[in-house]
Amino acid sequence: MKLNFRVLVFAAAILFGVVFSIPSLLQTDKGTKITLGLDLQGGLHMLLGVKTEEAVSSRLKAIASGINHFSEREEVLIDGLTADDESVRFTLLDNDDAPAMDKMLAGIEGSKVVHDGESYHVSLTPEAVLKTQKQAVDQAIETIRNRLDQFGLAEPTVARQGVDNILVELPGIKSAEEEQRARELISRAAKLELMAVDEERKMRAYTMTSAEAARFGDVVLPDAEKAGGKYLVREIPILDGSMLTDAQVAFNQNNQPVINFSLNSEGAQIFGDFTGKNVGNHLAIVLDGQVYSAPVINERIGGGHGQISGNYTVEQAQDLAIALRSGALLAPIFMLEKRSVGPSLGADSIQASLIALIGGFVLVFAFMIVYYKMAGIIANIALVANLFLIIAVMAMFGATLTLPGMAGIVLTVGMAVDANVIISERIRELLYQGVSIHKAIEEGYANAMRAILDANITTLIAAIVLYVYGTGAIKGFAITISIGILASMLTAILGTHGIYEMLESRIAKSKNVSFWFGVSNKKAAA
Amino acid sequence: MEFFKQTKTINFMGKSKIAIAVSIVLVLISWGILAAKGLNYGIDFAGGTIVQVKYEGAAPIDTVRDTLATNPLYEGAQITEFGSPEEIIIRLKTSSKDVQSDMGDVTREALKGTGSFEVRRVDIVGPKVGGELREKGVMAMLLAILGILIYVAVRFEWRFAVASIAALIHDVSIALGAISLFAIDVNLDVLAALLTLLGYSLNDTIIVFDRIREGVTASKSIELADVINESVTKTLSRTTLTSLTTFFVVLTLFMFGGEIIHAFAFTLLVGIIVGTYSSIFVASPILMWFGFNVGNYRTKLAEAARRRAEKEKMRAMYEQGTV
Numbered sequence: 001m002k003l004n005f006r007v008l009v010f011a012a013a014i015l016f017g018v019v020f021s022i023p024s025l026l027q028t029d030k031g032t033k034i035t036l037g038l039d040l041q042g043g044l045h046m047l048l049g050v051k052t053e054e055a056v057s058s059r060l061k062a063i064a065s066g067i068n069h070f071s072e073r074e075e076v077l078i079d080g081l082t083a084d085d086e087s088v089r090f091t092l093l094d095n096d097d098a099p100a101m102d103k104m105l106a107g108i109e110g111s112k113v114v115h116d117g118e119s120y121h122v123s124l125t126p127e128a129v130l131k132t133q134k135q136a137v138d139q140a141i142e143t144i145r146n147r148l149d150q151f152g153l154a155e156p157t158v159a160r161q162g163v164d165n166i167l168v169e170l171p172g173i174k175s176a177e178e179e180q181r182a183r184e185l186i187s188r189a190a191k192l193e194l195m196a197v198d199e200e201r202k203m204r205a206y207t208m209t210s211a212e213a214a215r216f217g218d219v220v221l222p223d224a225e226k227a228g229g230k231y232l233v234r235e236i237p238i239l240d241g242s243m244l245t246d247a248q249v250a251f252n253q254n255n256q257p258v259i260n261f262s263l264n265s266e267g268a269q270i271f272g273d274f275t276g277k278n279v280g281n282h283l284a285i286v287l288d289g290q291v292y293s294a295p296v297i298n299e300r301i302g303g304g305h306g307q308i309s310g311n312y313t314v315e316q317a318q319d320l321a322i323a324l325r326s327g328a329l330l331a332p333i334f335m336l337e338k339r340s341v342g343p344s345l346g347a348d349s350i351q352a353s354l355i356a357l358i359g360g361f362v363l364v365f366a367f368m369i370v371y372y373k374m375a376g377i378i379a380n381i382a383l384v385a386n387l388f389l390i391i392a393v394m395a396m397f398g399a400t401l402t403l404p405g406m407a408g409i410v411l412t413v414g415m416a417v418d419a420n421v422i423i424s425e426r427i428r429e430l431l432y433q434g435v436s437i438h439k440a441i442e443e444g445y446a447n448a449m450r451a452i453l454d455a456n457i458t459t460l461i462a463a464i465v466l467y468v469y470g471t472g473a474i475k476g477f478a479i480t481i482s483i484g485i486l487a488s489m490l491t492a493i494l495g496t497h498g499i500y501e502m503l504e505s506r507i508a509k510s511k512n513v514s515f516w517f518g519v520s521n522k523k524a525a526a
Numbered sequence: 527m528e529f530f531k532q533t534k535t536i537n538f539m540g541k542s543k544i545a546i547a548v549s550i551v552l553v554l555i556s557w558g559i560l561a562a563k564g565l566n567y568g569i570d571f572a573g574g575t576i577v578q579v580k581y582e583g584a585a586p587i588d589t590v591r592d593t594l595a596t597n598p599l600y601e602g603a604q605i606t607e608f609g610s611p612e613e614i615i616i617r618l619k620t621s622s623k624d625v626q627s628d629m630g631d632v633t634r635e636a637l638k639g640t641g642s643f644e645v646r647r648v649d650i651v652g653p654k655v656g657g658e659l660r661e662k663g664v665m666a667m668l669l670a671i672l673g674i675l676i677y678v679a680v681r682f683e684w685r686f687a688v689a690s691i692a693a694l695i696h697d698v699s700i701a702l703g704a705i706s707l708f709a710i711d712v713n714l715d716v717l718a719a720l721l722t723l724l725g726y727s728l729n730d731t732i733i734v735f736d737r738i739r740e741g742v743t744a745s746k747s748i749e750l751a752d753v754i755n756e757s758v759t760k761t762l763s764r765t766t767l768t769s770l771t772t773f774f775v776v777l778t779l780f781m782f783g784g785e786i787i788h789a790f791a792f793t794l795l796v797g798i799i800v801g802t803y804s805s806i807f808v809a810s811p812i813l814m815w816f817g818f819n820v821g822n823y824r825t826k827l828a829e830a831a832r833r834r835a836e837k838e839k840m841r842a843m844y845e846q847g848t849v
Contacts, residue, residue, distance in 0.1 A: 462728075466670075
């Protein structure tokens with residue numbers, strides 16, 4: 001019985017494995033743990049796409065708003081201002097204003113201005129279009145993250161996937177209602193617009209087609225509260241939610257929840273100018289294309305504060321305030337993929353895979369002992385160490401354990417004893433040839449090494465490809481298989497070799513190779 | 527305990543013609559089934575929606591079918607039992623892009639009055655994502671095969687590489703045939719199982735090849751058939767043992783791992799049986815067909831060893847400063 005470096009390394013590996021897997025196994029509060037995948041703990045996984053083309057058209061609309069505001073402030077007379085998905089058009093009524101107009105347009109980033117005579121045609125350069133699209137995705141990620149952080153869920157993940165997709169993962173969603181709320185919070189555009197009601201034609205709101213409205217530079221918007229209610233408002237908004245600095249829930253005199261919003265200085269300036277000029281007219285407060293209210297402007301509203309009242313519950317008002325505060329989505333998002341797993345199903349999956357793991361483990365364990373006797377027990381020690389190592393390494397990297405990952409661990413149990421089977425077979429062979437115990441062990445390991453390496457490296461190649469090309473749960477499978485292979489190389493080759501070295505003199509003394517290697521003594525007369 | 531007494535070499539190659547014939551027939555049948563029935567792509571690759579519902583007590587599957595039949599949203603829905611009599615799964619070919627509304631909520635509403643139940647899982651995969659996943663899956667298969675091919679060619683010889691890939695194609699074909707025959711839903715987990723099978727089946731083949739490589743230099747015989755027979759006999763107990771332990775654990779997965787793991791375990795189960803068989807009976811004969819010559823390989827190895835020895839000598843001379 002003497003210690004050797006192999007046994008020491010093996011002991012250190014076991015120690016490391018046990019210490020680092022304790023937090024995961026006993027679910028302690030301290031230490032890094034393996035996180036359970038959504039398929040095991042329940043939760044919501046979504047892959048979202050972004051309609052970037054809509055971001056471009058709203059950018060053009062914002063340019064139109066700017067032109068509109070400029071023309072009113074500088075008293076530059078223009079006519080027929082419209083914005084579509086590709087450009088902004090208007091006609092300049094007085095050519096003397098052209099230099100001022102051109103200077104203003106030149107100041108708009110990424111704009112391309114074409115004008116023949118007095119009809120202007122403003123569009124975006126291809127670079128500006130790309131930039132706007134990229135910004136829309138970036139901003140959507142940022143916005144969704146902000147909203148979810150304020151929603152108060154445990155560890156939401158919001159990440160870019162590919163070029164313009166967004167991956168959202170919400171573990172621990174416990175009920176359908178909770179999921180519903182989260183989905184609404186994520187997808188809500190929360191686009192606030194303050195628009196002028198078309199006072200001249202507002203009586204025709206119910207009869208006008210959208211094409212007709214467009215001719216007048218108007219849009220028909222539905223009433224959010226009253227089913228079938230309609231408003232005719234100017235198409236170009238006075239200002240939008242990008243100038244919003246804050247939104248808070250308050251209560252009005254009827255104890256109804258309302259949302260008070262504040263504007264930044266630019267917004268406050270525009271809002272003050274507009275309300276000052278339009279006393280007696282109606283101002284439509286539009287959220288996501290629905291008119292929430294259209295109060296009469298009694299006086300100039302300075303200070304940049306406003307209020308949205310509507311018929312909603314306190315909870316809805318809070319979610320809406322969160323959405324407004326975290327900013328509007330520049331572009332609408334849509335669902336590419338969604339996977340939601342209820343917590344009970346996750347618990348069932350854990351139970352099923354644990355039964356499989358324990359069952360497989362016991363079978364392999366018993367089998368090895370029956371077949372190889374003492375050598376089998378040594379192999380089993382390596383197998384247990386291997387399991388601890390897998391858990392410890394996964395915990396260290398904070399890896400996620402998924403259901404396929406569990407299957408990977410179960411599979412590793414079957415495959416990890418393989419190295420020891422190969423080694424034991426080699427040792428038996430050599431014993432049959434009548435070499436000494438020492439030589440049988442040393443040469444057995446040497447002969448087995450090459451085969452084990454080759455076999456494991458090919459499996460590793462398959463696992464790495466799986467990791468690179470797999471998604472979510474499948475990645476988890478690839479990770480556990482890879483860690484399992486690497487750990488088994490350490491435990492099964494180095495660890496067991498060390499144990500044999502330590503026991504060598506005993507084995508040689510005992511002369512009982514049947515007990516040690518499960519072969520008949522007669523044939524292997526050492 | 528021992529399964530195989532290594533007293534005399536078993537003549538595997540003598541039976542290789544029969545084995546290869548059996549293999550060819552099996553592969554052809556598999557391809558036939560694949561051509562006729564095709565693969566039953568699940569939502570991961572085809573896109574669509576599944577809703578898994580668990581009832582307290584046995585699921586009233588007929589009632590559910592009748593209820594949903596009247597609902598236009600569920601047109602063409604497949605409703606089947608899932609793993610246990612309490613659970614059903616509703617499969618739809620359509621997928622909604624809307625983030626706000628949800629098929630889970632819709633289903634809860636639609637099934638009101640059919641008993642006490644909970645919606646346990648809702649998976650929606652859009653067609654675009656499905657297409658991407660399909661592409662990635664094929665890519666992953668090809669890349670894994672290519673990577674393995676290169677590795678084996680470098681470590682052994684090109685004939686070994688070709689023979690091992692032939693064995694791989696054989697295994698994957700038969701596994702796919704079984705998947706098609708039993709109308710297993712092909713999802714990402716089945717792809718993972720197939721890739722695992724690649725690694726596993728090859729693992730077996732390589733252990734045998736490693737012995738052949740060793741046998742080529744050590745065997746008394748210059749006949750490849752003899753060398754192969756010796757090598758396969760020597761590795762037989764290991765091949766059987768490892769296959770058995772792996773088979774055991776996959777069987778426990780299949781039996782107790784729950785319905786979600788079922789397709790994965792089934793694929794592996796078939797794969798392990800076929801893979802073990804192919805590494806004994808398929809890979810080695812192919813090596814023979816390619817005219818692997820023991821004599822030549824020995825010369826090559828000897829040449830390599832000689833070059834190494836010469837290099838060593840040169841280096842030793844340099845180090846001692848004598849040229």
